[in-house]
Amino acid sequence: MRWEAKIELDARGRTFATGLLADLIAALRRSSQGDLLAISGDGPALGVDLDAWCRFTGNTLIGSAIESGRTRWVIRCGAAPANPDADRPPGSRLWLYTNFDCNLCCDYCCVRSSPAAPRRELGLARVQRIARESPALGVREIFVTGGEPFLLADISEILTACAAAAPTTVLTNGMLFSGRRLAELRSLPRGRVTLQISLDSPTPEGHDRHRGPGTWARAWVGIRKARAEGFRVRLAATVSTDAQADAFRRFLDAQQVAEQDRVIRRIALRGFASEGLAFARADLVPEITITAEGVYWHPVGAEDADLLVSREIFPLAESFAAVRVAFEQEREHPRRLAAIFHCA
Numbered sequence: 001m002r003w004e005a006k007i008e009l010d011a012r013g014r015t016f017a018t019g020l021l022a023d024l025i026a027a028l029r030r031s032s033q034g035d036l037l038a039i040s041g042d043g044p045a046l047g048v049d050l051d052a053w054c055r056f057t058g059n060t061l062i063g064s065a066i067e068s069g070r071t072r073w074v075i076r077c078g079a080a081p082a083n084p085d086a087d088r089p090p091g092s093r094l095w096l097y098t099n100f101d102c103n104l105c106c107d108y109c110c111v112r113s114s115p116a117a118p119r120r121e122l123g124l125a126r127v128q129r130i131a132r133e134s135p136a137l138g139v140r141e142i143f144v145t146g147g148e149p150f151l152l153a154d155i156s157e158i159l160t161a162c163a164a165a166a167p168t169t170v171l172t173n174g175m176l177f178s179g180r181r182l183a184e185l186r187s188l189p190r191g192r193v194t195l196q197i198s199l200d201s202p203t204p205e206g207h208d209r210h211r212g213p214g215t216w217a218r219a220w221v222g223i224r225k226a227r228a229e230g231f232r233v234r235l236a237a238t239v240s241t242d243a244q245a246d247a248f249r250r251f252l253d254a255q256q257v258a259e260q261d262r263v264i265r266r267i268a269l270r271g272f273a274s275e276g277l278a279f280a281r282a283d284l285v286p287e288i289t290i291t292a293e294g295v296y297w298h299p300v301g302a303e304d305a306d307l308l309v310s311r312e313i314f315p316l317a318e319s320f321a322a323v324r325v326a327f328e329q330e331r332e333h334p335r336r337l338a339a340i341f342h343c344a
Protein backbone atom coordinates (compact mmCIF):
# COMPACT_ATOMS: atom_id res chain seq x y z
CA MET A 1 0.00 0.00 0.00
CA ARG A 2 1.10 3.62 -0.49
CA TRP A 3 0.87 5.85 2.57
CA GLU A 4 -0.08 9.42 1.67
CA ALA A 5 2.06 11.82 3.71
CA LYS A 6 1.35 15.35 4.91
CA ILE A 7 4.93 16.43 4.15
CA GLU A 8 7.28 15.06 1.47
CA LEU A 9 11.05 15.59 1.90
CA ASP A 10 13.69 14.86 -0.71
CA ALA A 11 17.02 13.85 0.87
CA ARG A 12 18.85 14.87 -2.36
CA GLY A 13 21.88 12.82 -1.43
CA ARG A 14 22.14 14.22 2.08
CA THR A 15 22.52 12.10 5.22
CA PHE A 16 22.00 12.83 8.90
CA ALA A 17 25.57 14.12 9.02
CA THR A 18 25.18 16.44 6.01
CA GLY A 19 22.02 18.45 6.65
CA LEU A 20 19.06 16.09 6.45
CA LEU A 21 18.51 16.05 10.22
CA ALA A 22 17.71 19.78 10.33
CA ASP A 23 15.06 19.39 7.61
CA LEU A 24 13.61 16.41 9.40
CA ILE A 25 13.29 18.24 12.71
CA ALA A 26 11.75 21.28 10.96
CA ALA A 27 9.20 19.03 9.26
CA LEU A 28 8.28 17.35 12.53
CA ARG A 29 7.72 20.77 14.13
CA ARG A 30 5.13 21.50 11.43
CA SER A 31 3.39 18.18 12.11
CA SER A 32 0.91 16.92 14.66
CA GLN A 33 0.82 13.61 16.49
CA GLY A 34 -0.12 10.87 14.01
CA ASP A 35 0.74 12.86 10.86
CA LEU A 36 2.81 11.07 8.23
CA LEU A 37 6.07 12.42 6.85
CA ALA A 38 7.78 10.89 3.79
CA ILE A 39 11.49 11.09 2.89
CA SER A 40 12.71 10.07 -0.56
CA GLY A 41 16.34 9.16 -1.10
CA ASP A 42 18.75 7.14 -3.19
CA GLY A 43 19.90 3.81 -1.80
CA PRO A 44 18.78 1.90 1.27
CA ALA A 45 21.49 3.05 3.70
CA LEU A 46 19.52 6.06 4.92
CA GLY A 47 16.81 3.71 6.17
CA VAL A 48 19.08 2.33 8.90
CA ASP A 49 19.69 5.82 10.28
CA LEU A 50 16.01 6.76 9.98
CA ASP A 51 14.95 3.61 11.84
CA ALA A 52 17.42 4.21 14.67
CA TRP A 53 16.55 7.90 14.89
CA CYS A 54 12.80 7.18 15.00
CA ARG A 55 13.14 4.61 17.75
CA PHE A 56 15.32 6.97 19.77
CA THR A 57 13.05 10.00 19.37
CA GLY A 58 9.69 8.29 19.90
CA ASN A 59 8.54 8.53 16.29
CA THR A 60 7.84 5.49 14.15
CA LEU A 61 9.21 4.36 10.81
CA ILE A 62 6.04 2.91 9.31
CA GLY A 63 7.55 1.43 6.16
CA SER A 64 9.40 1.99 2.92
CA ALA A 65 8.86 1.33 -0.77
CA ILE A 66 10.77 1.73 -4.01
CA GLU A 67 9.15 4.32 -6.26
CA SER A 68 10.64 5.22 -9.65
CA GLY A 69 13.97 3.72 -8.61
CA ARG A 70 14.18 5.68 -5.36
CA THR A 71 13.36 4.66 -1.78
CA ARG A 72 10.52 6.44 -0.01
CA TRP A 73 10.41 6.04 3.78
CA VAL A 74 7.31 7.01 5.76
CA ILE A 75 7.49 8.17 9.38
CA ARG A 76 4.53 8.62 11.71
CA CYS A 77 5.00 11.53 14.11
CA GLY A 78 4.78 10.35 17.68
CA ALA A 79 4.33 6.99 19.32
CA ALA A 80 1.37 4.69 18.78
CA PRO A 81 -1.48 4.92 21.32
CA ALA A 82 -0.80 2.95 24.49
CA ASN A 83 -1.65 -0.70 24.05
CA PRO A 84 -3.63 -2.10 26.98
CA ASP A 85 -2.76 -5.62 25.77
CA ALA A 86 1.00 -5.10 25.89
CA ASP A 87 1.50 -7.68 28.64
CA ARG A 88 -0.35 -10.48 26.89
CA PRO A 89 2.10 -13.27 25.92
CA PRO A 90 2.48 -13.50 22.12
CA GLY A 91 0.56 -16.53 20.93
CA SER A 92 -1.99 -16.61 23.75
CA ARG A 93 -4.47 -15.18 21.23
CA LEU A 94 -4.68 -16.80 17.84
CA TRP A 95 -6.45 -15.21 14.89
CA LEU A 96 -7.73 -17.20 11.92
CA TYR A 97 -8.79 -15.52 8.69
CA THR A 98 -11.12 -18.19 7.34
CA ASN A 99 -11.87 -16.30 4.11
CA PHE A 100 -11.55 -12.87 2.53
CA ASP A 101 -14.85 -12.48 0.66
CA CYS A 102 -17.63 -10.53 2.33
CA ASN A 103 -21.24 -9.56 1.70
CA LEU A 104 -20.22 -5.95 2.47
CA CYS A 105 -17.59 -3.62 1.04
CA CYS A 106 -16.74 -1.23 3.89
CA ASP A 107 -14.62 1.71 2.80
CA TYR A 108 -12.06 1.17 5.60
CA CYS A 109 -11.79 -2.62 5.47
CA CYS A 110 -8.19 -3.37 6.48
CA VAL A 111 -8.00 -6.50 4.28
CA ARG A 112 -9.96 -5.19 1.25
CA SER A 113 -12.85 -7.63 1.60
CA SER A 114 -15.89 -7.32 -0.61
CA PRO A 115 -18.34 -9.51 -2.55
CA ALA A 116 -15.82 -9.48 -5.42
CA ALA A 117 -12.78 -10.42 -3.32
CA PRO A 118 -11.45 -13.94 -3.98
CA ARG A 119 -12.38 -16.29 -1.13
CA ARG A 120 -8.77 -17.36 -0.26
CA GLU A 121 -10.16 -19.94 2.14
CA LEU A 122 -8.12 -21.33 5.02
CA GLY A 123 -10.21 -24.49 4.87
CA LEU A 124 -11.61 -26.89 7.45
CA ALA A 125 -8.70 -29.36 7.33
CA ARG A 126 -6.12 -26.69 8.15
CA VAL A 127 -8.34 -25.22 10.86
CA GLN A 128 -8.73 -28.66 12.44
CA ARG A 129 -4.96 -29.17 12.45
CA ILE A 130 -4.40 -25.71 13.93
CA ALA A 131 -6.98 -26.47 16.61
CA ARG A 132 -5.21 -29.73 17.47
CA GLU A 133 -1.75 -28.17 17.72
CA SER A 134 -2.54 -24.80 19.29
CA PRO A 135 -3.35 -25.63 22.96
CA ALA A 136 0.14 -27.06 23.51
CA LEU A 137 1.59 -23.79 22.16
CA GLY A 138 -0.13 -21.65 24.76
CA VAL A 139 -3.19 -20.52 22.80
CA ARG A 140 -5.90 -19.50 25.27
CA GLU A 141 -8.34 -17.72 22.92
CA ILE A 142 -9.15 -18.10 19.23
CA PHE A 143 -10.62 -15.36 17.06
CA VAL A 144 -12.19 -16.30 13.75
CA THR A 145 -12.53 -13.52 11.22
CA GLY A 146 -12.52 -12.64 7.54
CA GLY A 147 -14.15 -11.45 5.24
CA GLU A 148 -17.47 -12.65 6.56
CA PRO A 149 -17.03 -16.12 8.12
CA PHE A 150 -20.74 -16.94 7.93
CA LEU A 151 -20.52 -17.02 4.12
CA LEU A 152 -18.77 -20.38 4.46
CA ALA A 153 -20.91 -23.51 4.18
CA ASP A 154 -18.81 -25.29 6.84
CA ILE A 155 -18.53 -22.43 9.32
CA SER A 156 -20.22 -24.39 12.10
CA GLU A 157 -17.64 -27.21 11.75
CA ILE A 158 -14.83 -24.65 11.72
CA LEU A 159 -16.10 -22.92 14.85
CA THR A 160 -16.82 -26.19 16.62
CA ALA A 161 -13.23 -27.35 15.96
CA CYS A 162 -11.86 -24.06 17.30
CA ALA A 163 -14.14 -24.11 20.34
CA ALA A 164 -12.86 -27.56 21.27
CA ALA A 165 -9.35 -26.07 21.48
CA ALA A 166 -10.08 -22.75 23.23
CA PRO A 167 -12.88 -20.25 23.85
CA THR A 168 -13.63 -18.83 20.44
CA THR A 169 -14.93 -15.48 19.25
CA VAL A 170 -16.21 -15.11 15.71
CA LEU A 171 -16.20 -11.64 14.16
CA THR A 172 -19.20 -11.05 11.94
CA ASN A 173 -21.29 -8.25 10.51
CA GLY A 174 -24.31 -10.12 11.87
CA MET A 175 -26.35 -9.76 8.69
CA LEU A 176 -26.64 -13.36 7.55
CA PHE A 177 -28.52 -15.09 10.37
CA SER A 178 -31.43 -16.59 8.47
CA GLY A 179 -32.25 -19.90 6.78
CA ARG A 180 -29.31 -22.32 6.60
CA ARG A 181 -26.99 -19.87 8.32
CA LEU A 182 -29.31 -19.45 11.28
CA ALA A 183 -29.28 -23.24 11.60
CA GLU A 184 -25.44 -23.14 11.53
CA LEU A 185 -25.51 -20.56 14.30
CA ARG A 186 -27.92 -22.62 16.40
CA SER A 187 -25.65 -25.65 16.23
CA LEU A 188 -22.73 -23.87 17.95
CA PRO A 189 -21.79 -24.45 21.60
CA ARG A 190 -23.03 -21.34 23.47
CA GLY A 191 -20.57 -21.73 26.34
CA ARG A 192 -17.52 -21.70 24.03
CA VAL A 193 -18.47 -19.41 21.14
CA THR A 194 -18.94 -15.64 21.42
CA LEU A 195 -20.15 -13.44 18.58
CA GLN A 196 -18.44 -10.11 18.03
CA ILE A 197 -20.76 -8.08 15.85
CA SER A 198 -19.75 -4.82 14.19
CA LEU A 199 -21.82 -1.75 15.00
CA ASP A 200 -20.02 1.55 14.46
CA SER A 201 -22.43 4.13 15.82
CA PRO A 202 -25.51 4.58 18.03
CA THR A 203 -27.64 5.51 14.99
CA PRO A 204 -27.48 4.40 11.35
CA GLU A 205 -25.72 7.47 9.85
CA GLY A 206 -22.14 6.82 10.96
CA HIS A 207 -22.30 3.07 10.41
CA ASP A 208 -24.04 3.22 7.03
CA ARG A 209 -21.68 5.92 5.71
CA HIS A 210 -18.80 3.41 5.80
CA ARG A 211 -20.63 0.12 5.38
CA GLY A 212 -23.54 0.86 3.06
CA PRO A 213 -27.20 1.95 3.29
CA GLY A 214 -29.38 -0.12 5.59
CA THR A 215 -26.50 -2.04 7.16
CA TRP A 216 -26.92 -0.62 10.70
CA ALA A 217 -30.53 -1.80 10.85
CA ARG A 218 -29.62 -5.27 9.57
CA ALA A 219 -26.73 -5.56 12.02
CA TRP A 220 -29.06 -4.59 14.87
CA VAL A 221 -31.49 -7.34 13.85
CA GLY A 222 -28.54 -9.78 13.85
CA ILE A 223 -27.46 -8.68 17.34
CA ARG A 224 -30.96 -9.24 18.69
CA LYS A 225 -31.22 -12.65 17.01
CA ALA A 226 -27.86 -13.81 18.37
CA ARG A 227 -28.82 -12.71 21.88
CA ALA A 228 -32.21 -14.39 21.55
CA GLU A 229 -30.40 -17.62 20.60
CA GLY A 230 -28.52 -17.43 23.88
CA PHE A 231 -25.11 -16.27 22.64
CA ARG A 232 -22.80 -13.88 24.35
CA VAL A 233 -22.53 -10.91 21.97
CA ARG A 234 -19.75 -8.33 22.00
CA LEU A 235 -20.37 -5.09 20.12
CA ALA A 236 -17.41 -3.77 18.15
CA ALA A 237 -17.24 -0.22 16.80
CA THR A 238 -14.67 1.17 14.40
CA VAL A 239 -14.51 4.94 14.79
CA SER A 240 -12.61 7.96 13.45
CA THR A 241 -12.60 10.33 16.43
CA ASP A 242 -12.66 10.41 20.22
CA ALA A 243 -16.08 12.10 20.04
CA GLN A 244 -17.47 9.13 18.08
CA ALA A 245 -15.96 6.74 20.62
CA ASP A 246 -17.56 8.68 23.50
CA ALA A 247 -20.95 8.70 21.77
CA PHE A 248 -20.76 4.96 21.28
CA ARG A 249 -19.78 4.42 24.93
CA ARG A 250 -22.87 6.36 26.03
CA PHE A 251 -24.99 4.19 23.74
CA LEU A 252 -23.47 1.03 25.25
CA ASP A 253 -24.12 2.37 28.75
CA ALA A 254 -27.76 2.94 27.85
CA GLN A 255 -27.93 -0.58 26.41
CA GLN A 256 -26.32 -1.94 29.61
CA VAL A 257 -23.57 -3.68 27.64
CA ALA A 258 -20.91 -5.01 30.02
CA GLU A 259 -17.37 -3.61 29.77
CA GLN A 260 -15.93 -6.94 28.60
CA ASP A 261 -18.43 -7.01 25.73
CA ARG A 262 -17.31 -3.69 24.24
CA VAL A 263 -14.65 -3.17 21.58
CA ILE A 264 -14.01 0.38 20.38
CA ARG A 265 -11.06 0.91 18.05
CA ARG A 266 -9.84 3.51 15.60
CA ILE A 267 -9.77 2.99 11.84
CA ALA A 268 -6.36 1.59 10.85
CA LEU A 269 -4.63 3.01 7.81
CA ARG A 270 -4.49 -0.31 5.99
CA GLY A 271 -6.39 -2.00 3.16
CA PHE A 272 -9.15 0.20 1.72
CA ALA A 273 -8.75 2.94 4.36
CA SER A 274 -7.66 6.35 3.11
CA GLU A 275 -7.37 7.82 6.60
CA GLY A 276 -6.82 6.44 10.07
CA LEU A 277 -4.02 5.44 12.41
CA ALA A 278 -0.83 4.27 10.71
CA PHE A 279 0.79 1.31 12.45
CA ALA A 280 4.21 -0.25 12.00
CA ARG A 281 5.12 -3.73 13.15
CA ALA A 282 7.15 -2.23 16.00
CA ASP A 283 3.94 -0.64 17.36
CA LEU A 284 2.05 -3.87 17.57
CA VAL A 285 2.35 -6.60 20.17
CA PRO A 286 2.06 -9.70 18.01
CA GLU A 287 -1.26 -11.50 17.88
CA ILE A 288 -0.45 -14.47 15.67
CA THR A 289 -2.70 -14.45 12.64
CA ILE A 290 -3.09 -17.26 10.12
CA THR A 291 -4.53 -16.90 6.64
CA ALA A 292 -4.49 -19.14 3.59
CA GLU A 293 -1.34 -17.28 2.52
CA GLY A 294 0.68 -17.70 5.70
CA VAL A 295 1.36 -16.43 9.19
CA TYR A 296 1.14 -12.72 9.99
CA TRP A 297 2.19 -10.58 12.94
CA HIS A 298 -1.22 -9.07 13.63
CA PRO A 299 -4.78 -9.22 12.25
CA VAL A 300 -4.78 -5.55 11.28
CA GLY A 301 -2.45 -6.29 8.34
CA ALA A 302 -3.28 -9.87 7.41
CA GLU A 303 -2.33 -9.44 3.77
CA ASP A 304 0.45 -6.85 4.08
CA ALA A 305 4.04 -7.81 3.31
CA ASP A 306 5.46 -5.83 6.24
CA LEU A 307 3.49 -7.97 8.70
CA LEU A 308 4.12 -11.33 7.02
CA VAL A 309 6.15 -13.67 9.23
CA SER A 310 6.10 -16.93 7.27
CA ARG A 311 4.47 -18.41 4.18
CA GLU A 312 4.54 -21.81 5.94
CA ILE A 313 1.83 -22.43 8.52
CA PHE A 314 2.95 -25.89 9.62
CA PRO A 315 4.43 -27.13 11.81
CA LEU A 316 2.55 -24.61 13.89
CA ALA A 317 5.24 -24.72 16.59
CA GLU A 318 7.76 -23.29 14.09
CA SER A 319 5.43 -20.45 13.08
CA PHE A 320 4.90 -19.51 16.72
CA ALA A 321 8.63 -19.69 17.38
CA ALA A 322 9.33 -17.38 14.42
CA VAL A 323 6.91 -14.75 15.78
CA ARG A 324 8.30 -14.98 19.31
CA VAL A 325 11.91 -14.64 18.09
CA ALA A 326 10.97 -11.60 15.97
CA PHE A 327 9.19 -10.06 18.97
CA GLU A 328 12.24 -10.53 21.17
CA GLN A 329 14.32 -8.81 18.50
CA GLU A 330 11.89 -5.87 18.44
CA ARG A 331 12.09 -5.58 22.22
CA GLU A 332 15.89 -5.65 22.05
CA HIS A 333 15.94 -2.43 19.99
CA PRO A 334 15.35 0.10 22.79
CA ARG A 335 17.97 -1.64 24.93
CA ARG A 336 20.52 -1.54 22.09
CA LEU A 337 19.73 2.11 21.32
CA ALA A 338 20.16 2.98 24.96
CA ALA A 339 23.63 1.47 24.72
CA ILE A 340 24.52 3.29 21.49
CA PHE A 341 23.27 6.79 22.29
CA HIS A 342 25.29 7.78 25.34
CA CYS A 343 24.31 11.26 26.49
CA ALA A 344 27.25 11.78 28.84
Ligand code: SF4
Pocket residue numbers: 102103104105106108109110111112113114146147148173211
Ligand atom coordinates in the same frame (compact mmCIF):
# COMPACT_ATOMS: atom_id res chain seq x y z
S1 SF4 B 1 -14.88 -4.50 7.52
FE1 SF4 B 1 -15.77 -6.53 7.95
S2 SF4 B 1 -17.86 -6.38 7.16
FE2 SF4 B 1 -16.71 -4.71 6.23
S3 SF4 B 1 -15.94 -5.50 4.25
FE3 SF4 B 1 -14.32 -5.85 5.79
S4 SF4 B 1 -14.72 -7.93 6.52
FE4 SF4 B 1 -16.61 -7.24 5.51
